[in-house]
Amino acid sequence: MEGLRKMARCGFVFSGKLRRLYGTKVDLRKLRPMILKRIDKRAQGYPVRAMVPVANEVLQARNVLIHGISTLLDFLPLTACKFCPEIYIGEQGHLIQTCWGYKHRAKNRVHEWIKGGLNDILVPVETFHLNYMFQSVIRHNERFDFDRIPAVVELCWQAGADLQEENLNSSSWNLEAASESVPESQHLLPDDLASTANKTLTAWETLRSGVEKLLLVYPVKVCKYCSEVHVGPSGHKARLCGVFKYEGWKGAHFWMKANVDNLVPPKMVWRRRPQDPPVLVNERKDFYGRVPAVLDLCSRAGAVVPKKYNCMMKLQGLSGPANNIFFGITREPNF
Template sequence: MALRKKLGEILISKNNILWGWERKFYSTEKKSILRSMIEKRIESRAMDYPIRGMIPVAKDVLKSKNLLIHGVSTLLNFFPIVSCKFCSEVYIGEEGHLIQTCCGFKRHGKKLVHEWTVGGLNDLLVPVEAFHLQHMFQNIVKHHERFDLERVPAVVELCWQAGADPYDEALLPRTPSSDGDFSAVDGIKSITNQDLRSVAKTTLNAWETLREGVQKLLLVYPAKVCKYCSEIHIGPSGHLARNCGVFKFQSWRGTHFWKKAEVDDLVPPKIVWRRRPQDPPVLLNEGRDFYGHAPAVIDLCTKAGIVVPTRYNCMMKIQGLARPVQFSE
């Protein structure tokens, strides 16, 4: 016993020596030196932005965003949409479907029938906002500073940091012309089918250009999204505003948990049920496994008679069955 006790004391003393050497290696003085080096590196990195080669991409994204808003606004004058009163479900048509996917008021129910109301532009193009920063590598936004900064659309902020001016008149849509450009005016009803298809085609091209451009910008410019809510921050690190609205994580005082943002976070596709020619006039809950889906903008453009890219065919189930096949005995 005495020998075992002696060996234990020797091992403890050696471990204390090692621990003391490690603590001396990570001294406060060395941490301050490392901190100054990191801060200097961040300041020097900010001088490399905006990247000149990405400025045309940012301008194309802003122009496509404006064309998309004008195009969807014009198409909504001819193709009505409905939205659920208690959830974010949207359906393009005069009457909603009967598919039971509503979660109810404040998510108190499951698999309920939707209660439909008249929808609008924000139901198809979901607004996503972020804090506007003077430059991308400025100090982290504190909680008490959340009301001092302006909130702008996240795509606009991304293009702003990339060197594009959102107030440039050259990026605004032009008046109607033969090349498909247009300007949406509320209440327009006197438009031919050919012009309507031209508007839908321009809107579809703007949607594709917008998403492709945002994808390119995210490869160069960092953006963050909260893991538990849809908060977006354009910058290398998220802000410290405690406004996360997920109730089960309130023990962290509403602090966001940031991860890398993707295209769908900045430009939500808003997937909706799509009615095909072989489907019944009103989509039923019994055939939900056979119906197709599509992004809301894509479905809206198909109502005008244009053909969408083939990569959406699998999601839309164009040649799929409308109901289960029943074999007679």
Template sequence: MALIKTLLCLRRFYGTKVDLRKLRPMILDRIEKRAHAYPVRSMVPVAKEVLLARNAHINGVSTLLNYIPIMACKFCPEICIGEQGHLIQTCWGYRRRAKNRVHEWVKGGLNDILVPVETYHLHNMFQHVITHNQRFDCDRISAVVELCWQAGADPHDENLNSSSTNLEAADNSVHGTESLSPKDLAFIANKTFNAWEALRSGVQKLLLVYPVKVCKYCSEVHVGPSGHKAKLCGMFKHESWKGAHFWMKANVDDLVPPKIVWRRRPQDPPVLVNEMRDFYGRVPAVLDLCTKAGAIVPVKYNCMMKVQGLSTPVNNKIWQEH
């Protein structure tokens, strides 16, 4: 009997007509009051720590690249930490090129290992939605920097913003420095890797409080409760929606891409070959760079690095004899 009464109440509730014109002022007032709740005071120190970790990470990687070379594929985003690239056939470059080809390696730079992720800069998180015609009126800055500024970090603080918000300027500053001892290089590598972990951990905390959107089909990121209206998605530029983004909730990898690379272990051949690709480790590029410089990596990454894994397929004949 109680269930029947509940169903009747729900039926009467959904059957009533709602005047949206009367609800509109209430909705706008609620949005305005919600805007006054940001930034969250308890998250301001986290935003400052993220910017400091980002600066230390960029400076550390820039220093390490003076001593450890990096190779980048000419036709796809694949990179390799070392003096020469691998022979693994994973190149998926231009549309008219055959897939699963051997990479063509050229000298890489900072932007190859630290993928720049930019977004539109807004004065506040609840600013009016950017239309397609307004896309040139807003500046483009780092998505992590925009998130930290929206979270309460001071954009005019030189200590927090000592490193350039654009990686291109930092990339041009990579040049030869005075020689460092292996001990000093290992110290910088450990500091750089710790900064990378602190950066990702801090961004994860901020994403629990502040809304950030990412396009489902491309890498466009927007810091705010709803994505912008600029039609820049190349995936569907010829369809009826003409480049409109499909927004979904972003995660840490969308703002701080790990850039996974193949890692060579002591038991592997000098040049990684395609036949043994299932036995090699796959790790973030920063981790591989820091380990080659002498950093001590936490045990939690051993599974990704496959430290004790085989380097060649097991001979089945030997197992059959036993």
């Protein structure tokens, strides 16, 4: 009994198990200098030297990808929906009823197709440009004091990539501006076109794999309810979330860990195979392949597609329901 009293005086109570009571109050004002000092020490470990070549490789692959897609679009037509982000590589758009962009109208309608461009394949994802990773949190009234640049460029900048100051200007990294700087390529031979397609597809794979490696070392946040991305250990405080369903939050973002699809979105498209009809119809959409737009564009130009995409492309799949005939009886399979 005397032992239990001593334990109680020392901060322990006995209720079946020994448990520690933490009743000491902590003065956060005294801990603040210690926390800030620890953050400064943590920042000294960045950028990680081993990841600098990866960041430079990602930037180089991004440039090759932009110029390669711009060249291929001179030979292959691209159509985009007027009311939603759906795109299709071909002269005529498909008839699959997946349009959800009509205002005050029924969903799942046929798309209205117009001519597409580079931004329809490579979706621009921008973020605030920081001077260093552990910079103070951006407040809502400070949002106009920071430039907006592509998220991949910001990630490579924080990873130690070799960038000139003028290259950090958002206008110099505009995709449409980059596509206009590509020289005329109307006289490319089929072999040269296939070579360009292979280089473009390789750059796409290098870009995504490189970003995936950088995300293992550098923290990047994405909003759970919109496409906003922030490169840094904690998200910014600018109230820019455009999801009206959560307007009770006054536009504040709900941050979570980002992945490679948040920085390099794989724009998915329906792919027409040789066994499919000239125009894809809605009734057979379960049989069509659906692949990233970059992959479909490069494969149509003669690029060799990696085997890992065969399942998505459904190369040997049927173009529609098949009829089985047994002893003169026709029966449609139940899928």
